[in-house]
Amino acid sequence: MKKNRLLLFLGFLVLGLLAAAPALMGLAHFLAPLGAEKADAVVVEGGQIVQEGMMRAGVSLIREGRAKQIIIVLHRYSPRDQLFAIQDIYPNLIGKALEDLGLKNDQYQVLVAPIDRHPITLEEACYVAPHLYHAGIRNAFLLCQGFHTRRSLLAYQIQGDLLGIRFIPYPFFPYDDRDSWWKTTDALEDFGSQIIKLGYYLCKGYIPLTYLFRSSPVGSQ
Numbered sequence: 001m002k003k004n005r006l007l008l009f010l011g012f013l014v015l016g017l018l019a020a021a022p023a024l025m026g027l028a029h030f031l032a033p034l035g036a037e038k039a040d041a042v043v044v045e046g047g048q049i050v051q052e053g054m055m056r057a058g059v060s061l062i063r064e065g066r067a068k069q070i071i072i073v074l075h076r077y078s079p080r081d082q083l084f085a086i087q088d089i090y091p092n093l094i095g096k097a098l099e100d101l102g103l104k105n106d107q108y109q110v111l112v113a114p115i116d117r118h119p120i121t122l123e124e125a126c127y128v129a130p131h132l133y134h135a136g137i138r139n140a141f142l143l144c145q146g147f148h149t150r151r152s153l154l155a156y157q158i159q160g161d162l163l164g165i166r167f168i169p170y171p172f173f174p175y176d177d178r179d180s181w182w183k184t185t186d187a188l189e190d191f192g193s194q195i196i197k198l199g200y201y202l203c204k205g206y207i208p209l210t211y212l213f214r215s216s217p218v219g220s221q
Helices: 002-031 052-063 090-100 120-134 146-163 178-183 183-203
Strands: 041-045 071-078 107-115 141-145 166-172
Touching: 002 146, 002 178, 002 183, 041 052, 041 120, 041 146, 052 071, 052 090, 052 141, 052 166, 071 090, 071 120, 090 107, 107 120, 120 146, 141 146, 146 166, 146 183, 178 183
Parallel strands: 041 071, 041 141, 071 107, 141 166
Antiparallel strands: none
16 A cells, blocks of 8 residues: 555656646746857856856857857956956966967957946946947847846846847856756756846846846747
């Protein structure tokens, strides 16, 4: 009897997981939409540092002919919080590494955004969007990490709408892929954290609620 009950419980558990999978995939696609187009450039959203995987994902878009140049965005914090020993030379190190990967000098730029207050993502977007506009860039991939993509895309698109720039989401997942994210502890933590942060941006009015329900760029999935 106990064995039958256990098998019945396991059966219902499997059915529940199978039923939940499409919903979980849908949430992943909402927080991390993926653009399937071409653009003038790819903006790699970094921080004080930028990950190897994100850089290679950006370079791949250029090699595939989907973008013409890569723009890496770094953050410069107050002196107390800066990187020890390499803060001032880090942009040059990135440039050299990109050239080692085969990029030419005119195929990349490193922007160092002076971030001195919250909200950080919106401050970054306010700094980067005008630079893109003056550089003649009117559409760009926005390469972000995982489930941060939706919040970053909305913050950037608010500034893009003021300047006629269109941003196309392109998430990078350092853990498992979007369609099985709930199987990875790091992805679960990222998902929960980014849901809270997106809610915070909405509650504070940094992102208008109307932007949340706008359609993703054509070709996103």
